[in-house]
Amino acid sequence: MQTTGKKGILKSVLSILTALIFFVGINQLYIGKINEISAAEDYHTWRQMDPRWGNVSMNGTTVAKSGCLITSLSIMAMASDSLDSTALANLGISRIDDFNPGILANAYTNRGGFSYGGSIASWGTIGQIIPQITFVKDANFKSFTQEGIAAEIKAMMDQGLHVIVNVNWHWVYIEGVVGNDIYMIDPASDTVLLYDEYKLSGGNEYWALTCKNPPAPFNPSVTSTTTTTTETATTTTTEVITTTTTPTTTTTEVTTTMTTTSTTAKPTDATTTVMQTGEYFNSGTAEIGIYDSFDCTGDPVSYVVPGGVVNVPEGTGTIGHIAGTDNFAGWIDLSGMAFVKAEMPHEKGDINGDGKIDMYDLGLLGEYLNSLADMPDGVSMLTACEIKAADINGDGRVNSGDVLVYLILVCN
Secondary structure, X not given: OOOOOHHHHHHHHHHHHHHHHHHHHHHHHOHHHHHHOOXXXXXXXXXXXXXXXXXXXXXXXXXXXXXXXXXHHHHHHHHOOOOOHHHHHHHOOXXXXXXXXXXXXXXXXXXXXXXXXXXXXXXXXXXHHOOOOEEEEEEEOOOOOHHHHHHHHHHHHHOOXXXXXXXXXXXXXXXXXXXXXXXXXXXXXXXXXXXXXOOOOOXXXXXXXXXXXXXXXXXXXXXXXXXXXXXXXXXXXXHHHHHHOOOOOOEEEEOOOOOOEXXXXXXXXOOOOOOOOEEEEOOOOOOEEEEOOOOOOOOOOEEEOOOOEEEEOEEEOOEEEOOOOOOOOOEEEHHHOEEXXXXXXXXXXXXXXXXXXXXXXXXXXXXXXXXXXXXOOOEEOOOHHHHHHHOOOOOOOOOHHHHHHHHHHHHO
């Protein structure tokens, strides 16, 4: 029989009070006030992880975990000024300023628009909700180079089509094309140049749609350049590799800073695959199996949910070994996951790395703590860098004690 001293009782009470404050307070502030979030704030800043709508349900998942496409569609609706009185009625709101990704996700849910796991069940649902948007096609790029993909997107935009691209299991809205530079609004990051954040292998899926207005003429800001002064050495090196490779040469380069393989080749060329070691996250809408055999056959022993992160210290080809608490947590096929770029250390408490400690960070901490009981060994909802930042009280653990510090800092 175990006994609990006064210190343990106090700790338990503190945990309960903290949980109550967190779940009641945050839900009241954000989840219950989706309609009060103004679309007048720049839609360029909309992110699927925003706690104001991140917990909105999408048939077994949430906007935060799987809402990159629904967020991209919301951004497109605002960019094209497609919300008329019929759309507002269908969305259950009275003003355009009330619109946001959570509102659109609820409208999809009300029409059975999501299959289990958050995938959009029908291409035409967006037109049923917002009549001035019409789905045109779901296709794959014919090109396998940045130049070719940029040209395909530019041609569609010149025809008046809005384009949303699947960049390695994640959707982004394309705002413009200048030369070979593809500018995006990404529901998961503040990066604007697509190839600064994602390295497309070619043949990627895209959606093309018409809206009330065609894409507006695009003029990148003065500060938006192909390679900024804050780019890491790895990114700069990758750009050099891309621009110096000739069409007839198959080149496999491994950078020294991230052991990253950057391969440029025609689809029919033979290349050598070297696996990137480091953290990967499930950026799709379906769970990805973890296996106890190297060839990933048989029944999965556990799963990585959408948004889940794993650390892969070794592997071959697309198969990686997940590092767990006992140094082995299984094998996973990484072809359905996205590589986490090397991150600069975050300031203590700044989980999302935006330079401040606010409700966004508190929301991420809450989701992480809620997920601990359900996460299999070796899987997390935060990267190692984010977990270190979440330990705001510096005791080496991320728990309710950190929640209390966040509440004090954020709510004062």
